[in-house]
Amino acid sequence: MFNSIEIPFGCSMLFNVVDLKQGVTVEDVELLLGEMCNVVKNNYGDDNGGFIGGQVYRNAGFISEEGSVQPEYEGKKRIKQNMGDLVIVTYWKSFEQHEKSHADALFKEKFSKLAAYCDNTFEVGYEMLWQGVPENH
Template sequence: MFEPIQIPFGCVMLFNVVDLKPGVKMEDVELVLGEMCNVVKNTYGDDKGGFIGGQVFKYSGFVSKEGSVGAAPDDEDKSMKQGDLVIVTYWKSFDQHEKSHADKVFKEKFSELAAFCDDTYEVGYEMLWQGVPE
């Protein structure tokens, strides 16, 4: 569950921003989120399903002024929509991702998480480069 993941070159990455409703805390969604991630891992994690691996991050409030171009928002600036959580998943193809997320099993678990949310959106990226220190 907490093992490192290896991401093969040529995969796609989906970045799902999750904005929780006011008053909802991480503790409120931990079980639902864990169950949803487990369904993805165990149901779609093969060559046919295309799931490679994933990660969940919570927003911690820090903003990199060194990694920003132009006017970097400060920690108090709420005009930048960052979400409370992000779910990052890696797939062999975008089509496999879409097929899994259209599946009844996934939709049931995702709808449980969505009940705690004001908004979620998911954007996809194709890998262009990866590397490790030599």
């Protein structure tokens, strides 16, 4: 469940922002989120399904001065972000396989339960252009 993942070059990455309703905590949805992720992992992780791996992140609010170019962030270590409380990052062999899996009734049932706790959720797809690891010296 908590193993590292290898991301093959050329895969599609889907970045799902989850904005929880006021008063809803990550702990409130943790079990639903785990069930949804297990449905994906256990049902769409073959050649037909196309799921490669995924990660879930909690928004910690810290910001990189070195990687940000907006002047209003200068000198700030943390900010209140309007980017959601969680992000779900998933990797797929193709965008089409992602869409097919998410149209499936089994996934929709789990996702709709999570969505009931959200003000907003949106998922944006990305195509990989580069990846790398440190060179061994």
